[in-house]
Amino acid sequence: xxxxxxxxxxxxxxxxxxxxxxxxxxxxxxxxxxxxxxxxxxxxxxxxxxxxxxxxxxxxxxxxxxxxxxxxxxxxxxxxxxxxxxxxxxxxxxxxxxxxxxxxxxxxxxxxxxxxxxxxxxxxxxxxxxxxxxxxxxxxxxxxxxxxxxxxxxxxxxxxxxxxxxxxxxxxxxxxxxxxxxxxxxx
Numbered sequence: 612x613x614x615x616x617x618x619x620x621x622x623x624x625x626x627x628x629x630x631x632x633x634x635x636x637x638x639x640x641x642x643x644x645x646x647x648x649x650x651x652x653x654x655x656x657x658x659x660x661x662x663x664x665x666x667x668x669x670x671x672x673x674x675x676x677x678x679x680x681x682x683x684x685x686x687x688x689x690x691x692x693x694x695x696x697x698x699x700x701x702x703x704x705x706x707x708x709x710x711x712x713x714x715x716x717x718x719x720x721x722x723x724x725x726x727x728x729x730x731x732x733x734x735x736x737x738x739x740x741x742x743x744x745x746x747x748x749x750x751x752x753x754x755x756x757x758x759x760x761x762x763x764x765x766x767x768x769x770x771x772x773x774x775x776x777x778x779x780x781x782x783x784x785x786x787x788x789x790x791x792x793x794x795x796x797x798x
Contacts, residue, residue, distance in 0.1 A: 633706065638754065639700030639701075649693070657686075660683050699717055701713060701714065701755065705728065705773070726750065728773075728777035731745060741763070743763055
């Protein structure tokens with residue numbers, strides 16, 4: 612699950628005293644290990660397996676070193692897959708010009724999209740209505756793929772509110788409760 616950054620009163624932090632940044636949502640999974648921790652855990656696994664392989668190879672049991680080589684190769688491939696997909700997710704924001712900008716990261720592929728927020732809409736779908744798409748004909752982009760169900764509902768509410776504000780041209784509504792305000796994320 613993701614957490615969204617905001618001030619104590621629930622309002623997003625401002626760029627400077629009188630100007631606010633447009634709302635932005637960064638929807639990525641939380642990674643349990645930092646890249647350094649991941650490399651250290653792989654190194655520990657490799658050293659342990661190599662020690663066992665060398666011991667049994669010295670004793671003349673050559674199946675154990677072969678097995679350890681296969682084990683380290685498979686583990687290395689899985690660690691590499693994890694590292695490539697650790698940054699998967701989406702970033703949704705409103706540009707200063709008012710366009711809805713979406714950046715989608717899937718592995719090594721990063722795609723950038725822009726939509727007119729007046730025509731953009733959110734749709735739910737899937738077998739259990741658990742998938743969320745940002746649509747602006749003919750473009751349809753699945754968003755919030757890396758977050759849990761509760762965060763997905765929160766993002767859906769916030770995006771619908773932000774899109775409605777853009778449609779009416781009112782921007783932020785001052786009498787809106789802080790919990791309904793879109794939250795800005797600083798990166």
